[in-house]
Amino acid sequence: xxxxxxxxxxxxxxxxxxxxxxxxxxxxxxxxxxxxxxxxxxxxxxxxxxxxxxxxxxxxxxxxxxxxxxxxxxxxxxxxxxxxxxxxxxxxxxxxxxxxxxxxxxxxxxxxxxx
Amino acid sequence: xxxxxxxxxxxxxxxxxxxxxxxxxxxxxxxxxxxxxxxxxxxxxxxxxxxxxxxxxxxxxxxxxxxxxxxxxxxxxxxxxxxxxxxxxxxxxxxxxxxxxxxxxxxxxxxxxx
Numbered sequence: 001x002x003x004x005x006x007x008x009x010x011x012x013x014x015x016x017x018x019x020x021x022x023x024x025x026x027x028x029x030x031x032x033x034x035x036x037x038x039x040x041x042x043x044x045x046x047x048x049x050x051x052x053x054x055x056x057x058x059x060x061x062x063x064x065x066x067x068x069x070x071x072x073x074x075x076x077x078x079x080x081x082x083x084x085x086x087x088x089x090x091x092x093x094x095x096x097x098x099x100x101x102x103x104x105x106x107x108x109x110x111x112x113x114x115x
Numbered sequence: 116x117x118x119x120x121x122x123x124x125x126x127x128x129x130x131x132x133x134x135x136x137x138x139x140x141x142x143x144x145x146x147x148x149x150x151x152x153x154x155x156x157x158x159x160x161x162x163x164x165x166x167x168x169x170x171x172x173x174x175x176x177x178x179x180x181x182x183x184x185x186x187x188x189x190x191x192x193x194x195x196x197x198x199x200x201x202x203x204x205x206x207x208x209x210x211x212x213x214x215x216x217x218x219x220x221x222x223x224x225x226x227x228x229x
Contacts (some may be wrong), residue, residue: 029208033149033216041222043219044219045216045217045219048215050215091159095215102161103149104161105160106158106159107158108156108158109156109157109158
């Protein structure tokens with residue numbers, strides 16, 4: 001089965017440090033999403049790309065978060081500087097967007113803890 | 116403003132009985148609805164979907180019902196099995212606006228007791 005691969009699986013870092021999370025989407029999928037799940041909320045959309053072009057990053061705190069897709073096999077989410085409130089599980093998902101094509105495939109997530 | 120709401124944080128049912136999970140939405144531009152299932156320490160997995168041109172979609176033990184006038188959908192699992200115990204997320208998106216961008220509810224934790 002094709003899968004979305006996220007690294008690292010777990011990350012513990014000190015406040016103020018830079019954090020980079022990586023995602024390898026499924027080959028052939030044209031859309032890549034970054035979601036965040038905290039204890040208090042469901043899945044919150046941070047940003048997404050269509051054919052590697054950023055479509056919407058309105059869910060991200062612009063001053064500290066950045067999302068890029070340097071090539072079709074890699075999407076990155078970077079936090080600089082990190083803060084304790086950024087502690088959450090970050091999910092990457094990919095999909096082929098179009099009528100009736102079903103859901104997206106999620107990775108297993110990166111659990112980020114900022115101390 | 117939460118556009119997709121799952122008002123029941125948890126649900127407990129007996130094995131073999133029906134599980135009914137509910138979801139309400141407010142954005143009338145949504146025209147495609149999905150359910151995902153999530154186990155601990157894993158990402159959500161797509162379960163079943165329904166287009167707004169239908170009011171029912173069935174896949175094995177899982178059936179999703181859509182009531183557009185009430186802006187309400189539900190997921191029925193019959194019969195429920197212990198392996199169905201997970202968090203279920205309702206999601207919605209529109210094809211014509213922000214196409215592909217899904218908005219998720221907060222999830223309902225289903226526990227199926229043997």
